Amino acid sequence: MSRMETILSLKNLQKTFTARRKGKTYKIHAVNDISLDVRRGETLGIVGETGCGKTTVGRTIIRLTTADSGVAELNGNDIFTSDRQQMRKLRLKVRMVFQDPYASLNPRRTIGDSVGETGDIHGVFDSRRDREERIARTLEQVGLDASFANRFPHQLSGGQRQRVGIARALLPTPDLIIADEPVSALDVSIQAQVLNLLADLKDEMGLTMVFISHDLGVVAQISDRVAVMYMGNMVELADGPGLFANPQHPYTQLLIASVPLINPNKRVSGGIEKGEPPSRFADVSGCAFHDRCPLATDLCRTTRPELRKNGIGRKVACHHA
Amino acid sequence: MLTVRNLVVSGGKGASRVDIVSDVSFEIERRKVLGLVGESGSGKSITSLAVMGLLPHPQLWVRGGSIELDGADITEEPPYLRVERGHGGVSMIFQEPMTSLNPVVPIGDQIVEAVRVHDGSTGITARNRAQELLEMVRIPDARLQLTAYPHELSGGMRQRVMIAIALACRPQVLIADEPTTALDVTVQMQVLSLIRELCDTFDMGVLFITHDLGVVSELADSVSVMYGGKIVENGPVERLFNVPLHPYTSGLMNCVPDPSAGHRRFQTIPGQAPKPGEITKGCRFAPRCRHAQAVCTTDTPAKVVDGPLHSAQCHFPIARGAS
């Protein structure tokens, strides 16, 4: 994880949704001015609570959602301004793994067809044989037998389906994988298998990955660097171990303290009483976290803190860290 | 207080009958939280529905065993009969706060409905009680929120409303079936501490169902681990987590990611959990177990004990056997 070339670079990414409630129009700042670099070969984790904008970040990168403003560059090519043809090529390079392995597989297509779909769309296979071989090889890469190619999704278990989901993102080999909560639908024992698989693939193939999850534990164990999001803002960016050992932003601290651990000595206490994330319809001024933050001051209520390096060299968006 | 003995829940009739929950026994005491953990499909929810008397007939039914509450047999007795017969109450909070509340009825009315049945009070009294309950589960502006519809509340709030409804039934035992899975971690902590607190205030026992070992470890007094419809290990929380007997329990513990542990490979349990009726002989964990031997696939394991409260069903328990 030394200095390496930047593969994906996001600058001032901004996305606002409008929603109507009770006859009023609300603006939801799903992604609020986020800048981020992903380096070749690394796994970048993004964590945060429901609705904080993690998925939106992932989706804007491959333009499943169009960003309002900002720049995204993949290998130096601007994603947001590329035309149809360039976009098609780009989608061969950046691939997604979806949260729900069942929903992301067409129940009427065989596993082989699903895995080979990207190749089929882009016409990368030389022949039927070539196609079958490469599908078989990819399936084996994710620990599935080549015979799975002829099965249907409903004949597979959850863990196997997610392996298929990953296999699909690997054929043909991409530059970047965006994995949106790829394991949160799985049981712990299966989750562990899949996480190991991802780690192995990364080592073997030098995969670059943006790993999105709400589960701090999972992110911690797979990511080289972690970005913490809150209400569309990036509040902290740090290397994995550092973040957990020494969280700087009060929100990160709250998050880490809330993770239930297998530690019979740590008991549920009445300590955490600081409310829920505010509704996304509310327009918050200043620091999005100020109403839950023990350190909040008037400054926090009025001015939005920038993400900047703090005293110990960590990027934090907090007036007090 | 609540005693479940050798509970067997079956589905299907005749040749296609399968036991979804087999031979499950546990006890719940006042002011104590029993954690029931296990992977998806292990039969936790079915067990809790059986206890509630809410199994979906005729697909599922109790084939054997008994459920007693304060000495009264309440097996397969639906809640309204329990009320009529004056048996004690068991209430339940369900996994999905989003879908467990009637979307077209204001939450106040939904609470009042329960208050009416269990307190016999009506009108303004019942309404006041409902408000009181909402305050008790720490819903701000309880009075105003009585007229709110479920979709106007956040997930955490809805789960609190569910708890309020459960409390309105004046339960002796509260069953919480994965009440926090759909919630964010920060909110989860609040709900957990609320349950813990109410358990003491209302002098009730709690059956807390989850797949998250971390949650039980922080909340429960004792734990039962379910696998393939059976309880494979149970014991007080410290014992179980410090010296697990069953290989499944320890395997599970190793799978759980821990943010403070940094990069590491997970230890995994290979394979996947059996479907109901898939394994009928021997130990159901045998195909996935590292310590399994021939006997595991043929004979049902006997109970091994480690102290008065801690026991497991295994031929080769970890503490005694390997490592």
Next chain:
Amino acid sequence: MLFYVLRRTGAALATLAAASVVIFVFIHLIPGDPIYVLLGDEATPEQVEALRTRLGLDRSIVTQYFYWVGNVLQGDLGTSIFFQDPVTLIIRDGAETSILLACVTMVWIVLLGVPVGVLAATRHGTWIDQGLSGIAMLLASIPTFWVGLYLILIFAANLGWLPSSGYPSIFEEGGLSNLRYLLLPSLTLAAPNAALILRLTRASMLDVAKEDYVRTARSKGIRPQRVVIRHILRNALLAVVSAFGFTFAALISEAVVTETVFALPGIGRLVVQSILRRDYPVIQGVILVIVCLYLIINLLVDISYRYLDPRVELE
């Protein structure tokens, strides 16, 4: 709310405008000519031309259209070629029958469809359920006029319990007791529709019965009947209510056959006859009115739907 109604009304008006063009074009595509119907066998070409000019049928379609629309906007639907009466009057008379027939039919549909649907759902999987569903489907499969003819034969001609046909307005002698004239027709018309509502009620009851909140309701210890009525039925009806709207609107056109069999002076029969004798103003007027009714009913259903279901936003 007001905004929503206005917006929806606007959309309905747009639909209406589009519909008016379609009606007009459609009608003038119909071959044949009211002139020949009116003048009969012996007409000379000069007579034909004279009448054509008088009726304004010699002008271009576009001119005729705008002429018509202009009049419609002033509340004048024109004059029937055949009756020489204002179309509005003719429709008003027929509308009483048709709307009343639709209402009485709706009552049957609700009285038969919903409770029986509930019964079938609560007895789900038993022979009662299967029997009821079977009968319902059978009813939905029988041609209406068949039912009508037999009902007349049995209840009017043989037993003499009910009048065979016709319908004197309730505002005339006989008053409300004239509703008995609508008993057989409404039953005829209700049979297939009640069957559909029954099946819909049953299906959505079963759907709702599987919802988590029903389980929550049961867990509270309230009685099963109350669970069915307050929690299941209430939500199940949400799906049924929108079907009511469609059904009501459909009844008015389905009534064509019933009105013919029972010789009812309704707008369904009126429009068929008008088509057959090419009474353009009446066809246009009636269809326009039916389209309006359809739009109004749907608007009402949507609004009531939004009242019944708090989740739906009044966008």
Next chain:
Amino acid sequence: MTRSLRPFFDLFATRPLAMLGLVYLVVIIVAALGANVLVHYPPEQIEPINRLSPPSWEHWFGTDHFGRDTFSRVIYGSRLALLIGVGVVSFALATGVPIGILSALYPRLGRVLMRMVDVMMAFPSLLMALGLIVILGQSVANAILAIGIVYLTTTARITYGVSLRLREETYVEAANSMGASTFWIIRKHVLPNMISPLLVQASFVFAFAQLGAASLDFLGLGAPPEVPSWGNMLAESRIYITRAPWLLFYPGLMIVLTAFSLNLVGDALRDRMDPRFREMLGNRGR
């Protein structure tokens, strides 16, 4: 093939009535195809001397007012029933499905198309069919077209609804993220997953087409009456309701049974599509 047929047999095994319906439909199809072999009177042969004779050995279902053999007309009628059913269904699907899919995938186009469908739906259906028949002239093809247009709208609506849902499916999203073209998505993802609801819709449309054709016949605007269709047999002979009831009975029975069977089969299919029902059958999806 076996893979996709199996569940159907499972389904019908649990539903004896639906099974009966299916068997009946097969019998009707066979009868329609083999009509020439099955009957020993041509359906249009007139024998005025033997008119309105009751069922007998000679004429199993009696004769009509032309002295034509009702049995043979009923059997030949199944041809027209099939023709009308298949014709209407094909027309409704061939037009409604593309409209529905395109509207869902191209929202801007969809707004226009669906508004048009709305306008069409606002027209009373039977009257619209009637008007079309008058415009186009009375023939079987035109009856099919007129009824088909009526069901075009509902088919388009259903397709639109399903497509909207499918458009949101994660696997469609996934295909999108792979750079798939719209055509690819329609072909590989939308159409194949629409088959079940369309099948259900088709079976109901088939049933209602029979009833609709019968209503048109009743109003004297159906298929020209020399073609034996059950509907116009009924309509033609309704004045003999007391004089020669068998004339109404047999064709009526055929319509009822056919519509009933189709409804049964459609209903069973619908239940099968319901994932909850599938769950009960044991092949749990997720």
Next chain:
Amino acid sequence: ETLRYATIGEPPSLDLQMGTATLATTIGQHMFEMLYAFDSTFEPQPFLATGETISDDGLTITIGLREGVKFHNGDVMDADDVVASLQRWGEFGARGKLLMKDVTGIGATGPLEVTITLAQPNGAWKSMLAFPNGGPVIYPAEIVSAAAGEPIAAENYVGTGPYKFSEWRNNRHVELVKFDDYSGLATPTDGYAGARPAEIDTIRFIPVPDVGTRVSGIQAGDYDYAEFISGDLYGILKDDPALKIHLSGAPIFGLVFMNSKIGPLAENYPLRRAILTALDMEEALRVSVGEEALWSANGSFFPEGNIWYTDAGTESYSVGDPEKAKEMAAAAGYDGSPIKLLVSTNYKTHFDQATVFTRQLADAGINIEMVVVDWATLLKKRAQPDQWDMFVTHHGNIPDPVLLTALNTNYPGWWATEEKLALDQKFTGTSDLDVRREAWAGLQSLIYEQVPTIKVGDVFSYDIASPKLGNMWDTSLIWPHFWGVTK
């Protein structure tokens, strides 16, 4: 008391001068009266007239009018009313031209005297003044002059009859009420002639389109009288004590017209005769009517006993010989190309007959292509010569052959051969009955030779009535009437 009459449908305008619809006449004859009326032997008798004097050359007809005849609006009828009515009818009326082509003037020659002058003698004038169907019924002059070529509006239905117009509610009923000031004749009722005493207060004509419902309605007592019942029900109904059957005395007959303007049949008389030879009318009548008592395969255009009855040419009627027809067709050069037969389903009889003919012609190797349309389309299409070769219609009973549509050169078919025109001239150009009858025999035999139209056969329609109706006639002359009837 109300008499409820179930009609087959709704009449077009009740302005009898303008239209020829049967139903309009049935209803209208209760309100409107004419100078003459037919007695039971179809002899025109003075009605509003007191009688006539005809000049020796037969060119001047002076008609005296009854005194003190009251219109429904209270006015008293005088010569001006009659003149205005006759003039309007002559100019715009449905059948007016047939007489008016010979008329040079109509004038009032006294307060109660009208004089008609003719260019040449006309033998049909009296019948035409007695025939209400599309005929010169007498309206008040101011109403007539206001209406001119337009059909009279409902509120202006003012006549002199025993019933006056009350209301017309579409699809519900047309209601007539007794006219208390009716000034009728004192002579005994005889056919339509003589006294017309109104016994029942109100008559309602209620449209009941479905024949089954009309029958059930009589059985259930909802109606007192129902018209046009299917022939096949005759057998059952004639023994039903709950109702009485009333046969029409005047047969209706089916006609199949051929296109004399263009197409394969235009001038190919041998082929037309081949077609005629192939047809067996008894089959067609049996199928379309049923009960034998209700039809008669009569080739003459008038029933036996009628003064116009003749069997000239009828040996070619209903031959039903496919073999011979085939030969004839071959000889006529028929090549098997389809012949378009226009028919509507609105009249079941038409359709049934067309179906039988198509079969019969197929047996003779003549290929008929049925074009099935609704009646309104048929009316429009038959006016366009290129749209059809044959079409099916029917014809009501008429008092004089001049009224026969087939003889009208403007009528679709457009039969106007030299032979026909010559005979026509002979027929209409005199008032001598014998000459006219002879000419008519010639015309009828020419019809069987040139086949401009084919007569199918006589059909006697029947109606049913509740037995409660008293003083009822047994068979109606042409249209059922209810003066004199009690309930």
